[in-house]
Amino acid sequence: MARGFRIEQTGYVALLTHPERLILAQLAGDVLEMLSDVPEASDHDDEFFDGLLAGISQPALRPTDSAMLRLLPDASPDDEVAEEFRRFTESDLRRRKSERLRTWARLLLDADQQADSSEHLPLVVIPQQAEPMSGAMTDMRLVLADRLEITDESAAEEVYARMLEPADGPDAQPDDRQGLDRDEADAVRDLISAVFAILGLLQESLVDCMLQGLPTEVTGKRRGTG
Amino acid sequence: MPRLVHGQGAPGSEPAGGTLTSAEAHVQGRSAQAPRWQAVVWNDPVNLMSYVEYVFRSYFGYSRDKANALMNQVHHEGQAVVSAGAREAIEMDVRAMHEFGLQATLRSEDS
Numbered sequence: 001m002a003r004g005f006r007i008e009q010t011g012y013v014a015l016l017t018h019p020e021r022l023i024l025a026q027l028a029g030d031v032l033e034m035l036s037d038v039p040e041a042s043d044h045d046d047e048f049f050d051g052l053l054a055g056i057s058q059p060a061l062r063p064t065d066s067a068m069l070r071l072l073p074d075a076s077p078d079d080e081v082a083e084e085f086r087r088f089t090e091s092d093l094r095r096r097k098s099e100r101l102r103t104w105a106r107l108l109l110d111a112d113q114q115a116d117s118s119e120h121l122p123l124v125v126i127p128q129q130a131e132p133m134s135g136a137m138t139d140m141r142l143v144l145a146d147r148l149e150i151t152d153e154s155a156a157e158e159v160y161a162r163m164l165e166p167a168d169g170p171d172a173q174p175d176d177r178q179g180l181d182r183d184e185a186d187a188v189r190d191l192i193s194a195v196f197a198i199l200g201l202l203q204e205s206l207v208d209c210m211l212q213g214l215p216t217e218v219t220g221k222r223r224g225t226g
Numbered sequence: 227m228p229r230l231v232h233g234q235g236a237p238g239s240e241p242a243g244g245t246l247t248s249a250e251a252h253v254q255g256r257s258a259q260a261p262r263w264q265a266v267v268w269n270d271p272v273n274l275m276s277y278v279e280y281v282f283r284s285y286f287g288y289s290r291d292k293a294n295a296l297m298n299q300v301h302h303e304g305q306a307v308v309s310a311g312a313r314e315a316i317e318m319d320v321r322a323m324h325e326f327g328l329q330a331t332l333r334s335e336d337s
Contacts, residue, residue: 070272075320076331085332089321096325131284138273138327145272153271200274207276214283216290 001164002198003120004205012130012209014202015120021108023195028105028136031143034068035098038091060090067146071097071139097139100132107133130210137203144196148189156200163197261336263316265309268329269300281326282308286319310335 003015016024039061062082063069072093075085107123125133150156267278275297282293286309299306308330309319316332323330 070270070329071327073324073329074331075317075324076333081332085317085320089317089324093321093324134277134280135325135327138277141272142327150271156271204274204276207274207280211276211280211283214280 002201004201005125005209006205007209007212010122011124011126012206014123014125014205016108016123017120018117020198021121021123023191024140024199025105025108027140027144027195028101028108031071031140032098032101032105034065034143035071035094035101038094039063060086062086067143070142070146097135100136101139103129104133104136125206127210127213130206130213134203134206134210137199137206141196141199141203144192144199148192148196150196159193160197160200163194164201260312261334262310263313264307264333264335265316265319265323266305266331266333267296267300267308267323268331269304270329273328275301277326278328281323281328285322285326 002017002020005012005014007013060083062074063072072086072090074082075089076082107125107129145156148155148159150159278300279290279293279297282288282296283290286293288296296306296308308323309316313332313334320330320332
């Protein structure tokens with residue numbers, strides 16, 4: 001099991017096995033793919049108008065997928081305000097979120113490919129990268145939580161408890177389930193739950209490092225630098 | 227948001243403070259007429275409490291106590307107003323909250 005981030009000389013350092021890195025990078029790739037899938041705003045086939053409208057800020061369609069709505073949320077319950085906000089911010093938000101997911105995936109895949117699968121290798125995040133990497137982990141957790149239908153905090157805590165503190169002994173979870181489909185569905189759900197829990201552990205420990213790196217005095221707004 | 231340029235005059239020119247004061251008075255006079263807007267952050271079951279506190283401290287530059295109080299308000303009451311001001315500035319805050327992965331909306335103080 002992965003070990004969370006700690007402050008070390010080289011930066012914020014976590015320990016992950018090769019399979020853990022692969023599955024996290026794979027998930028980052030999945031979220032990247034979701035972000036690159038921009039719904040067609042144009043509902044007509046007129047090439048003339050398409051050409052004319054190219055380059056002009058077109059309305060961005062509200063995502064229909066609930067996980068995408070967590071990544072690109074409505075900025076207002078007022079449809080008109082939300083649509084205008086989306087039109088002017090969504091493509092930039094997609095780009096920034098995609099960029100940091102790519103960096104996160106590269107960081108994960110950077111380690112020694114020859115490593116033994118059980119060997120824990122350091123994953124180093126330099127302090128300047130910690131915020132975007134934490135943001136990438138947030139986006140991945142938002143998507144996983146949607147897939148796991150986590151709608152309240154107790155559901156999220158249940159997943160952490162089940163995955164990070166396994167029951168004692170091999171008989172703790174009697175396997176009385178029947179049917180292959182059920183087993184497969186459970187296996188997928190367990191895998192998603194495990195990744196959600198590992199990401200929670202990684203992000204929480206990274207944020208602890210980041211909080212220690214913040215100045216203690218009030219610094220004032222840094223609007224516009226994000 | 228650009229900072230007001232000050233302190234760049236030649237030595238002996240009017241002190242920056244005087245310029246700033248009149249500029250501030252002008253801005254305040256304008257904002258008294260325009261409706262003020264608020265950025266609201268909503269509770270969600272995914273974002274970690276420590277991360278939300280980090281965002282409020284890091285992005286808004288709030289003190290630890292203020293960030294912690296706002297985070298608790300989001301957690302227990304379901305939402306909190308995290309900033310207020312001119313619409314453009316609040317839109318920028320909401321956009322930043324979305325980039326951090328928080329659920330945030332803007333609303334007019336009149337509504």
